[in-house]
Amino acid sequence: MTPAAFSTGRVQVNKTIAELRQLGKQARAKVPYEVLGTYQPVKRNSNHMMDKIRKLLIPELLPERTQRMGASAFSFFRGTAELMEADLNQQPSSTISTFICGDAHIGNFGFYASAERRLLFDLNDFDEAGINPWEWDLKRLLVSVLLAGQANGFKEKKLRQLLPKVAESYRKSIKQMFEQTTLSRFYPLNEVSKLVTASALDEDSSNLLTAIVNRANKRDSEQVVRKFTTLDVRGNLCFRENAPRTTHVDDDFTSNVDAYFAAYRQTVRPDVNLLLSQYHITDVVRHSVGVGSFGSRCYLILLTSIDGSHLVLQVKEALPTRRQGSQLATDVTVALEQTEGQRIVDCQKILQSSSDPFLGYFAGRKQSFYVRQFRDMKESIDLTQLDWDQFKTYAQTCAWTLAIAHCQSPTAAMIRGYIGSNKEFDVAIASFAWAYAEQVQKDYAAFVAYRLA
Template sequence: MSQPLDQQEKLGKTIRKTAPFETLGTFKPIKRSANKLMDQVRQILIPELLPERTQRMSESLFTFFRGTAELMEFDLAHQTNSPIHAITCGDAHVGNFGLFASPERHLLFDLNDFDEAGINPFEWDVKRLAVSVMLAAGEHDDFDQTPLPELLKDIGRSYRESMNAMFERTTLNRFYPINEVENLLNAIPDELQHSKKLKKFMEKAGKRDSEQVVRKFTTTKEDGTCLFNENAPRTKHVKDNVTKNIEDYLAAYRDTLQPDVNMLLSQFTVTDVVRHSVGVGSFGSRCYLVLLTSSDGSHLVLQIKEALPTRKLADRIPDEASAAFAKNEGKRIVYSQKILQSASDPFLGYFASSSRSYYVRQFRDMKASIDLSELDWEQFEAYAKTCAWILGTAHAQSPTAGMILGYVGHSEKFDAAIADWSQAYIEQVKGDYQAFKLYRLAKDAEQISKTN
């Protein structure tokens, strides 16, 4: 039985004494080998995709940061943290928010990546978002960096205001935030006056569906068979455990869906399966596209993604709730997504092979990400604050949210702590990036030379 809200808030305020904002905002440098931690992740990925993964991560400081959630998780685990845990995204960087369709076909804006989701101190998500805002802003040569420290404080402020706004609602109404784009534009006071670019991306997202994917990613043979186009090594027909047993795995996946969606899928048959790698951090994991065709000739494209273990450290002993939460990685990701998102893909489900876990979702259904490089400063500023607002609504779903509310309250000291820690951490990211380029590019070149 949960505590009354006033008691939770009181406890949250009390925690400020044992975990003061000043401590929360102080970054403690950690001695560790970035390349060793990254190599631990590489060991579970597909070897032939690793060189391209390296190239993607080498493009910029921001892309490197996106692909190395394990480094920041390590560092966060060794900081002085608040004792308030929540269900967190785990990788709430500014590029992991986007547009997608609700089951009712409304366009939503929300978190859209949950591979690292789990139970962690709530501020981990806020800090990762703030650091990513700094790095993404650094990609713009024409941005004046002077107002950036103030924007970092605004990340904390927008998060706090969102949490306070959520608790003006009843418990049941907090469960139905529904982040429809138009409603969201009206919900955040004075923050989205520069929304033309966002509306352009809305229109683009609304045109994406399975038929559009089929036109772009497939070729119809003379006999009428529709097959995915190859672009090796990124997109490639393979014979492995998943493709050989796709029918059995899809049957197991369907058992995790609502009965109406399960019945809908019974009207489709598998036409083709291809391994298709995406992203930066997940590039090299086992990802697939499945082309399904109905009796009327229409199509549905599902994406299967390997659910990698969260990048927790051996010296970090998870509490009982965390351990239970992560027993099945696909289940962990799906459940976290359903909790944190205002509405989720009805095709979201999971299955497991004998040695690996996977989750499944519809591919590119009215999905689009905001191209941060196309935003001017005012638009970027508004976008960053919007992401922080969304993060607050997501965290408000956790049963500990009342304590978070009491802890952050209306205190600008929380905002300053997030800004201070994030600015100090940037130097750690820069050092890791340089070490990565010196070590990994040389290693990959050596490997390619041996292969040839």
């Protein structure tokens, strides 16, 4: 669903904040906290659903994808957004829809540069983004916090105390956002420097963040060139082979890259399009990353400017959302995919406080794609390296940031009305996370028995 479609839906966005909050309270009366926080098991074959997703991916990359997902229940959870989204679709709902990330697990937040070269912290993956009940994002975040915490060996007692705190952080962030004007909510700009001040981090966490900032400041296209490229036998710069993760291929995208690059340029801002006119394509390579998207068609384009400097763009296949993909009875075609790249780019621009100016999209002959800059001041947290205090702070910061993203939608005031200022909400959402984590463990055990036996 596009942003335009949202404004013509059932919610009349010309209502006042007070009226919208009242609608949220009415929704709570129909679906109380304890109902929203109850997980009702769904009958489905998890391996069958995952097999449908596998059919959309590159066969030669499936073995490594399987190994990555098999590393832990948390890794499995990261790679199976289709399962939770399908399950959530069968649960009681607040009925309050908003723009959501769709895969807001704790590993899908990170650091990146704004167009003004300021370091920001925000959501950073939008492949599953769309318009759905807001609590889907929060529930997925809390389940991921629990699974990641278990993978790190943190004690159950600490995790039981943490999960309501994470929900509380989301709730308080929603409240703070509605102490501001509409324009102020539109310009949050999640700068890391402000984050440090607002979070009152302890010295250990502050030092961790400082180290991340220092690493991010060193990551640009020239650093990528030094790390990922070499000279071929003719002395030309090219991407270094590291098959099967990074390899030169001959397919529709690489054969038509000039035409597709021209189509992509028409979807970016005029100033960015003009900037890109000063670059030419030097090399293209298929480069697979992550867990959930590993196996889809992803590429890197090496661009060289008229002054000899470089820019590296990442091109990712824009598949339908996982839930839709896991239910498809026919092959995915470009006719089905043709608006998926626009969906992802539009949602990213809505949900992030500031987005990559190189964001764009295009449709190929067989697939649809979206484009962004590769590793430009981008950095993420290695969750396995966090001690308890750092992990706790990070989880609550992610929840705070998620609420800011949700407040970009006109129905956000309804969320404010629904959650109120009640700690019972925090406990209910935490209760759901514990129940659903057991479902993930069952699905993970079935996956290991089916794929890794």
